[in-house]
Amino acid sequence: MDGKVGVGTIRMLNSSDKDKFVRIAISLDKYKHLPDKLPSKFIWVNAASNTLYVYENGDMKFTSKVITGKPLTRTPVLNSQISEIVTYPQWLPPASIIKKEILPAVKKNPGYLTKRGFSLVDSKGEEVDPFTVDWSQYSKSIPFRVVQGSGDANALGIIKFVFANKYAVYLHDTNQRYLFGNSYRSLSHGCVRVQEWRKLVNYILQNDSLISGGRNFTRIDSLNQWLAVKKKISVPVRNKIPVYIRYITCEGNANGISFFEDVYAEDIQLGEKYFAGK
Secondary structure: OOOOOOHHHHHHHOOOHHHHHHHHHHHHHHHOOOOOOOOOEEEEEEOOOOEEEEEEOOEEEEEEEEEEEOHHHOOOOEEEEEEEEEEOOOEOOOHHHHHHHHHHHHHHOOOHHHHOOEEEEOOOOOEOOHHHOOHHHOOOOOOOEEEEOOOOOOOOOOEEEEEOOOOOOOEEOOOOHHHHHOOOOEEEOOOEEEOOHHHHHHHHHHHHOOHHHHOOOOOHHHHHHHHHOOOOEEEEEEEEEEEEEEOOOEEEEOOEEEEOOOOOOHHHHHHHHHOOOO
């Protein structure tokens, strides 16, 4: 928290009991779409509160601040499983970012790619000089891959948690760690940036060690060594941990109910749809 009364705080202070009732009803309905029985261990991300939780046998093991998608590039709701951990990952911006951000920027200045640490790669895997490309002929897509090499300046930071999904999003570290100090953290292109990624990777690897009596798993000290020498390694997660990403604007806690700003305006739209005239 920054100690300042923001727009979201003022809006919630001005909310009526009916407004809060509607928010609670909508949130409860969203829980109905979860599986009837949750697994014994799982990762829960709430994109409304910008918080990650790790649960085991009904107990919360730890939490982490996260940074989630901006309203125009919201973090999707999904169910999946962590299947891989990558140290010092490369970042391949998805087609949506290439179309909306990278292509307009290189049309103005092809040097944008080098400045941001991107390489341009053709279908043969060969690097292309962006100054030799006639960018004016492209408006929606380009016949190249845009690759940001691994390193401390990489947008994914130094570690990535991979899970199958159609949105090309991950959990990952970030090269903008100072943003975790913000109270407003809906700032990404859709991926979830995790402040306590070390706690998360340690938990996943410790959970993996339970397989086959502790054989055939990656040890934490091995991963720390790869990080120390800035080595790109893909670590398979054999004991896959489910991950649920949701957008729920109020949560119960020991002190009652906490309300979060509806940054995606989703609950406003649902409220107008289901509670109009009531």
